[in-house]
Every structure is written in C-alpha cells, then in structure tokens.
Amino acid sequence: MALALLLLCVAAASLTVGAASTSVWQTMGDILAGREVSLRDRVVLWDIRVPRLIMGCLVGAGLAISGAIMQGLFRNPLADPGIVGVSAGASLGAVMAIVLGGMLPFAPLFGSWLVPASAFGGAWASTILLYRIATRQGRTSVATMLLAGIALTALTMALTGVLVYMADDTQLRDFSFWNLGSLAGASWSKLAVAAPMILLPVLLAPLLAPGLNALALGEAAAGHIGFRVERLKGTAILITAAATGAAVAASGGIGFVGIVVPHLLRLLSGPDHRYLLPNAALLGAILLVLADLVARVIIAPAELPIGIITALIGGPFFLWILLRQRGLAEL
Amino acid sequence: MLTAQNVSVSLARKPVLSTVSFTALPGEVTSIIGPSGAGKSTFLKALTGDLPFDGEIRLNDLSVRSALPAKLARIRAVLPQASPMAFPFTVLEVVRLGCPTPDRDRIAREAMAHVGLAGFAARPYQLLSGGEQQRVQLARVLAQVWEPVVKGMPRWLFLDEPVSSLDIGHQQQIMEIARIFAQRGGGVVMVMHDLNLTAMASDSIALLCRGELMIQGSPQTVLSENRLRQAFDCHLTVNKPPEAGVFVLPCLAS
C-alpha cells in the first residue's frame, strides 16, 4: 500500500521533471478540458514523458519480479534472470542485429524494431535451450541449469565477442550504449508490443507464490506438500524469460534491479513470496522510474544511460549484501 | 494400509533395492532398520513417491506412482533428514507451509506447542539449532496431517531418521509424538538407527540388508541376536527381560 502511494508520487515527479521546461499539470488540465495545447507541450507530455514513464514502470516491475522468481527457484538470494542465460542471449541478439543487420535483405522491414526483436529472440532462444539441456525424463535439474548456464553464457559471450570484433567503430558505440540501457526509445508503438509481453508475466507471477514458498524447503519437500514441482519450475522459467526478455528488448541491459529490489523487500517485509512478488513489481517500478529521472536530468539536455545509474546504486548494494551475509555466517 | 509389493529401485543403473514386499498398518508405528547402505532411505523415498521404482506401492488404495502430489499430500506428510531453508522465514511461516488453508494459523500453533516450541513463532528459522530446526520441521509435518483420521481414512507420517540430531529427552519426546499419532488411528513409518529406541516405540519392524528385506515382524521376533549379528556384522547381545522391552547392546570383541 505504502509502495503503491510511493509509486504514484515518483510517477508524478517523473512527469513533472525533465529537460524541457513544460508545465505538465497545466498541459494535462488543458488536454482534459479540451483546450488548445501547443504542439511542443503535447509532444513532451504525451509522446515522451508518459510512454517513458509507463515503460519505466513495466521494465522495472518485470526485472524485479523476474529476479524474485529466480531467487525463489534457485533458493539463492543472489540469483538473477541472467542465470538462465536471458541477458547473455539478449546481448548476442542485439549485437547480431547491430553488426549484421545491414547485411540482411529483410532488415529494413523491421526498421528500429530490428534490435529489440533480435534481443528478445536471443533471450528466448538461450533460455529454452538451457531448459532443454537441464531437463531429463521430465525432471529439470536446477543445479545443471546453473552450471550449463555458466557454460552457455560463456559461449554466447564468445559469439558476442566475435561480432564485436567484426563491428566497426559506430556499431561498437551503438552496442556499448545498448548494453548500458536506456528508456529513451519508449514510444506508444513500442509500448503496445512490450506492455502485454511484460504485463502478462507480472500479473501471473503472484500465482507462483505458494509454490515458491514451498520450494524454500527444497524440491522434495515442496512435492510432499502437494506441489507439482516440475510444472512449477517450468512455469517460473517461462514467466521470467518472457518478462526479462521483453524488458531487456525494450530498454537494453539494465542490471541489478532484479537483485537489489527483492533483497531489500526481504529485509523489510520478510521472504513470503505472496507479498514479495507484488511488492517487488511495485518497488522495481519505483526504482527504475527514479533512476530514469536522474538519468534524464543530471546532464540535461543530454542523457546518461540508465544502466549506469542502476549499476551505481546496485554495485555497492550488492557488496553490502555479500558482506552482511558473511557477517551472518560468522555468528 | 500401506503395501509395497516386489519393489525394486536402481540408482545410476545399480540395483539398490530388490523385490521388497512390505506392509504397514494404520494405528501402528512401523520402523525400517538395517545397516548403513542397506537401502533404508531409498526405500522410504520409494514409499513417498520421490524415486521411480518397479513393483507396486499403494497407500490407502492410492497408487503412489500415479497419484497427483496434491492428492498424496492430503493423506501423508514426510519429514526429511535435514531441512535447510533458503530464506529467512520465521518458525510460524515454516510450520504453516504445508497446512491446508482454513485454520492454518491455529493448527500451526497447536503443532508447535505439541513439539515444545510454543514461544518460537516469530523466531527466524535459520538461526535455530539443528535440533530445534528438526522439531520445527516435525511440527510442519504434523500440521499437514493434523487429524490422524479423516472421514474414516487414516493419514500417514513418514519420518526419515527423526531423532538423529536430538538429545535423549527430545528423542523420547519425538517417539512419544509418533506413538500418540498412531494411537489416534494414523500410520507412522520411520527409518531408524537406534535399535533400543526402535524396540521401545515400534509395533512392527522391517529389517533391510543389502537391498533386501530380511524379515518384517514384531520387535520380539525381528530383534534376535543371530539375525542382528548377521545383518550388522558385529558382536552384540540382545536382552529380553520378561517385565518389558528388548535391549540391544554392542559387545567389544576383546
């Protein structure tokens, strides 16, 4: 509840503040009252800030909830969607589109959709591949998945490296910017595609909560309590791949949200996934909208990639988690 | 009733259990004993449906192989050997996990009181001692099948070495809880190491050796000196004083 209110405040702040000095609230009032608004104000509010705000909420919610699910699935508070190869796959997809895009005959059909579409494809392909590798006779080994994930990530990174080597100077720049993430490309047409891809998993995720709680006891015990553990694992991985894949495709690589948010919430309100999952969606949205706000105004009229901001917050936080856990272990 | 017929299990293509047939009755405590590596825990895993097996296992006339987890969960609960928790859940949250939805808080608290953890509800599970964690898990398992008989059907407790990390007082307490569950009409099947505790608490004992069932019967029948020497390959004496019980004592060869 408090988080929902906070999200509203942050959203309002994000609409109000920006490089362009537009009185957003007056513009909004004018639009609602049907009065004439200047084209520039309309574009700033309606075509830039609003879609960007919604995209920020969706991406933040998607990444945070995916992180929470992965941590529940792997029974490890340091797991993140990257573990199942989503990020590495998305990266490879993006670099393929950036470097090889010009050579493909059908590439112009995609236009600016080529990179996100390819990133999404890469995210899915690597997750499905990993899931297949780790599943034998209907049983998915989470440990195999973890190890195979490391191998697969190394492989995708090598392929990414090959493409990076082939890339020219501008392509390299494009890729490194993509890797750092940005919400600057948010538009209504992108939202129309990304919103269902992220929203559906985010809304379905809370259904996993009882199962993830049981999984904290271990897979066997979760089965003894009555959960169909294999189905639970499969659903969890699919939901994560969809949400993360779409989020990464829409905004590039944005790190640490998936780790920081669930961990913070566990400290604040306990590990029960029935509260953790919806709260993670809210706090993830808050954090990303805030980070985007900083990214937009800190060097206005230019922008900082949002991934830099989240990493600046996330890096030290991650270290703090590690140190704190060591402290607990020594108790 | 729990019946196992000609149950065989192979792990990594090596036979671990071969053609074990076994029965456990509701209202009784049935113990599975045998030397280390005899296949006790494997057998228990087959009985709870955690391992693929050949043969047939039926629990209350339900085929363990094909029954849905949710259906099995309503008639039996399983206490694992060790249960580390992934996240800092509180004791109450852990105990509630397996509870059927209505009344879960009341049942969880009663189960906690039953194992002597009444004041522990808000304590973080991860910070408890091994013995305390074991009792929390027992409370969780009890809460899952809190009424030993529902609509005339018995419910079952499967306990894998329930007293292995406990002191003598708590060992006795757990055995007491198992007996009460059986007396109220439920069935208890447990894997045990301590032969004296087993003799004290069990109505029926199954002795496994090298993946085969040597014998199943009353403590008086199963715990004979010759059979135990043969199964465990060691010197021991068995005392059966007329007033009560069976006592197994190891002897030094020298």
Next chain:
Amino acid sequence: MIRLLSKVAGPAAAALILTLATGVRADAPSRVVSVGGAVTEIVYALGQEHRLAARDTTSNYPAAALQLPDVGYIRRLAPEGLLSVDPDLILAEEGAGPIETLDLLKQSQIPVVPVPAGFDQMVVLDKIAAVAEALGVPGEGATLAAKVDTDITNALTDVTPTDTKVLFVLSFQGGRVMASGTNSPVDTMIAMAGAKNAASGFEGFKLMSDEAIISAAPDVILIMDRSGKMGIEDSDLLHHPGIAATPAGQKGAIVRMDGMLLTGFSVRTGEAIRTLSRSLHAIWG
C-alpha cells in the same frame, strides 16, 4: 553595435537589423541544433553561430561551440533534451539518431534537415550546401564552398607524394592497437596527404595483432591529439612490442593531430591535408 541597439530599441528591432545585416529571411530558423562536428564547423564558417541553440557531443570545434548546451552523443539523442532547447531546426549529420527521436521531432513539426556525411572533396561541398540551404543563406554557402574547394585543390596540388606508410591508431587501450584500415576518413586523408595507409588489409577500424603491425611496417604512427586526458602516451606506444619493431617505432615517429581536423571533412579539409603532409615530411623528408 547590435548589442547596443538591442538595448535601445528592443529585441524586435535588433532581430530586424540582424536579419538585414546577415541577409537572412525574417522567418528563417533562429534556434538551430547542430548535430555532427562537421556540421557545426560549417555553421561557424558561415558566420551563423549566433543562431545555434545547442550542439551534440561530437561538435568540439571551434572552442566557442563548447559553450553551447550539449544534447548528447550523435547516435543517442534524447528527444526531450532536444525539445528542451526549444529548437526550430535540427541540422543532423547522416547517422544521427536514433530514429525514434527523429520521428518525435518530426511529429513536433520541428524540421530535421539531413546533412550528408562522407569523406571526399565533393561531399565536403555538399555538406556546406546543405547547411547553407537549411539556414537560408545559400549565397554565403556558395561563397564558402568555392573557397573551401579552392583551398582543398591547392592543398592537394602542393602535396609531394611520398612512400611513407602511415598507421593510424584510433585507440590503444590495454596495449591493444585499434587501427584504421581502408574505407575510413583517415584512410582518405592519408592518401590526400600523399602518403600510404600501412593497414590496407581490412575495412574500417579493427584491432591489429603485434605481428600484423610488424608486417605492415609503418614509417609513422598517426594518433588523435586529445590534449592529455585519455590520450596516448608516446612512450607507451613506442614500447609496444609490435610498434617497437617497425620503422616508425625505431625512429619514434609519432604524429599527433586534432581528431576533428583529421576526420571531420569539413571546412578545414585543406588545412588538414597541409598539416598532415607537413608533419610527414618533417619526419622523413
């Protein structure tokens, strides 16, 4: 004088006088964002810098341009940042983007005029023409283009061809040499200055192995002068195992040139040719 007048007669009069003084139509854009270093140089050369509202990160010449607000990297322009400087014209060098941002600008009815990119004498003239046309000063554009054309032609005539092989090192991070192959602005500039590109086996910018550098045997290492920070130290270059074994390494032949001058292909192209040619001859005669 204009400033004085504006105090007396108010901004409207000043704008009028300014318009008259520069021969610009009254409805011509007055808040221009210049995206691309070459474009910005041309705007200054046309004497139209007073109409600039902002620039992109690559626009770092002349030094006065650095005082303008920076709207970000040429390929990563943020729509709101651009709108915030209230522009009425965007001069966008080819390759500016992303497309989403340009689309939003068009949606806001802010004209985005593309300026060609490229690296030969003709393209330089096309760039000038495009910028002058968009700014509504075609006359000044024609004059400037003619001047630049003559300048480049003279510079090319003055060049004495040599067999000096030049290796352009774009970056030297972690001791790895990223060099320019063929089909790059630097490759063209080296050719214009009468020398040869030592790295001709590949296109664009690539990492070169030590052995590839040794077999390329450059006589001169050419690097961009980034005035100290992030710059490449001579001693680091000369101690590089690949470079040390080349004629350039043994002679310590390193030429530094301003990046924008070297690769911009804007109004200073003639100056660039002369500077590079002179530096090469100073070393190898």
